[in-house]
Amino acid sequence: MKPLLSIVVPTKDRYVYLRSLVRLIDSFKSNDIELVLQDNTKDNSSILEFLKNYSNIVYNHTPKQITVTQNSDDAVNNSHGKYVCFIGDDDGVTKHILRCVMLMEEKNIDVVVPSDLSYFWPSYISKSTGNISGTLSYKPYDFSLKKTGINKVLKEILYKGFVDRGRLPLLYHGIVKRSVLDNIYAQIGTYFPGQSPDIANGVALCFTAKSYYRINAPIIISGASAMHGGGIRKMKRGYAEIDNLPFLSSDAKAKWEKKLPKIWCGQTVWCESAVKALRCMGHKEMVKDVNFEYLYASMASSNISLYSFAYSYTTNKFKFVTKTFFMFTQRVYNAILRFLLRKMGFEYPINLKRIHSINNIEEVNAFIMDRYPNWN
Numbered sequence: 001m002k003p004l005l006s007i008v009v010p011t012k013d014r015y016v017y018l019r020s021l022v023r024l025i026d027s028f029k030s031n032d033i034e035l036v037l038q039d040n041t042k043d044n045s046s047i048l049e050f051l052k053n054y055s056n057i058v059y060n061h062t063p064k065q066i067t068v069t070q071n072s073d074d075a076v077n078n079s080h081g082k083y084v085c086f087i088g089d090d091d092g093v094t095k096h097i098l099r100c101v102m103l104m105e106e107k108n109i110d111v112v113v114p115s116d117l118s119y120f121w122p123s124y125i126s127k128s129t130g131n132i133s134g135t136l137s138y139k140p141y142d143f144s145l146k147k148t149g150i151n152k153v154l155k156e157i158l159y160k161g162f163v164d165r166g167r168l169p170l171l172y173h174g175i176v177k178r179s180v181l182d183n184i185y186a187q188i189g190t191y192f193p194g195q196s197p198d199i200a201n202g203v204a205l206c207f208t209a210k211s212y213y214r215i216n217a218p219i220i221i222s223g224a225s226a227m228h229g230g231g232i233r234k235m236k237r238g239y240a241e242i243d244n245l246p247f248l249s250s251d252a253k254a255k256w257e258k259k260l261p262k263i264w265c266g267q268t269v270w271c272e273s274a275v276k277a278l279r280c281m282g283h284k285e286m287v288k289d290v291n292f293e294y295l296y297a298s299m300a301s302s303n304i305s306l307y308s309f310a311y312s313y314t315t316n317k318f319k320f321v322t323k324t325f326f327m328f329t330q331r332v333y334n335a336i337l338r339f340l341l342r343k344m345g346f347e348y349p350i351n352l353k354r355i356h357s358i359n360n361i362e363e364v365n366a367f368i369m370d371r372y373p374n375w376n
Contacts, residue, residue: 003056004032005101005175006081009089010071012040015047017090017121017225020360024092026054027362032098034058038075040066067247072197073190076171082178085220086171086197090121092221092361094368099375100219101175103145110180110209111169114219115141119364123226136355136364143217143376154206158286161295162274163267168202169212173220176205183208184281193280194273195252203277217375218368221361237305239265259292261309267299296320301327 007025011018018037025035036058039047044061051059060078062071076084083101087093094117104112118137125133150169157166171181171191184191184204194200205212242253242262253262257275260268271290278286296310301324314320338348347354358364 001031003034003081004105005083005085005097006034006036006058006079007085007087007093007097008036008038008072008075008079009087009091010038010040010068010075011089012071014089014225015041015050017223018047019050020362021087021089021092022051022054022057024362024365025056027365028095028098030098031056032101034079034081036060036075036079038062038071038078040071065247067249069190069192069195069197069200072192076181076191083175084171084178084181085175086201087173087220088223090223090225091173092119092223092364094218094221094365096217096368096372096375097175097219100215100217104175104177107211109211109213110177111174111205111212113167113170113174113212113214115139115214115216116222117218117220117364117368118222118224119358119361121223121225122359124224125226132354134356134358136358136367138218138353139349139351140353141217141372143215145213145215148212148214150206150209150212154203155289157274158289159291159294161267161291161293161298162199162271163295163298164270165199165202167214168199169205169209170198170202171205172198172201173222175219176209180205180208187282188280190280194276195248196269196273199270200273200277203274204281207281207283218372221364223361238303239263239306259290259313260295261299261306261313263306263309265299265303265306267295267302271295293319293323297323297327300324301331 009021022035025033034056039059039061042063051057058078060074062074083104085093085097100112100114116138120132120135122134148167153167157168160166181191192200193204240263242248242256242264245264256262257272260272275287275290278284293314293316296314297320299306300310311320341348355367358367
């Protein structure tokens with residue numbers, strides 16, 4: 001009998017977090033969930049011994065180095081559930097995920113994206129946020145379900161130049177009906193038509209999903225660890241020129257969007273992936289609606305090292321400088337406000353809750369199920 005839900009996890013070289021995830025899912029004691037581990041670690045001997053003690057796990061190993069997109073495709077293709085949830089190996093889920101999937105089944109919902117539930121592992125270090133390692137961060141939940149217009153959220157993110165995921169429907173940190181994913185794969189031969197699987201799939205879902213809801217409930221644990229950030233956090237100055245990236249194919253470099261600086265940073269990778277998804281899904285006419293000027297200003301205001309790259313691409317220098325200054329001022333204002341509120345013993349935003357001294361995602365689930373035991 002096929003499981004109701006597949007939780008798919010592409011992984012590589014991060015067994016310290018993966019073990020905690022395996023123990024967490026096993027603690028649910030449910031045959032309705034399968035955990036699919038798609039492992040691209042070269043030497044997997046240590047995890048094989050560990051997995052002998054657990055059931056309801058689909059484990060596949062590819063020792064040869066492959067792309068993140070290929071590993072992600074393989075993970076989904078090796079899953080069997082009617083619904084699929086994609087998370088990273090330092091992420092997790094709460095036991096409420098089963099009730100959420102049952103709700104999707106009852107209401108015939110294609111995609112659900114839950115509210116934020118963030119966990120910073122003890123190994124996480126950030127100069128910009130201070131010491132938040134071992135910390136759980138969330139806002140109060142009321143378990144409300146809200147239908148979300150797909151065309152509206154796509155227009156929102158087009159206007160912002162795809163500098164983030166916005167309110168897109170998502171498989172990554174979301175739950176999607178398999179038939180909707182299969183529709184994407186049947187059309188283009190991949191679930192993830194871009195270098196960044198999360199946003200590429202999110203854009204593709206805009207053209208295959210019919211019903212999309214956001215739910216204010218603690219369902220998916222977004223983990224941040226020492227290895228968090230897809231490598232960008234480790235790059236000197238926060239970016240790298242694409243010609244110097246060995247993991248990027250020559251074909252990908254040659255087909256890099258002409259309106260994007262040829263550098264690898266958060267904004268360019270997301271936009272490049274999103275635009276490729278538009279093209280792959282047969283909507284290249286929408287590329288003209290991408291607000292690249294917003295993206296250039298976002299790059300320049302977030303990292304001074306990116307200013308010259310962005311400046312060389314903008315077609316309106318005055319608007320670029322003005323927008324960059326405005327965005328930078330907003331960032332400084334928010335940083336000062338956050339600092340002052342914390343000095344006074346408040347969090348920012350005001351309704352943000354922080355729980356400290358949490359050692360792993362198993363403890364996150366235990367805390368959430370104690371604080372929110374019932375599905376309201």
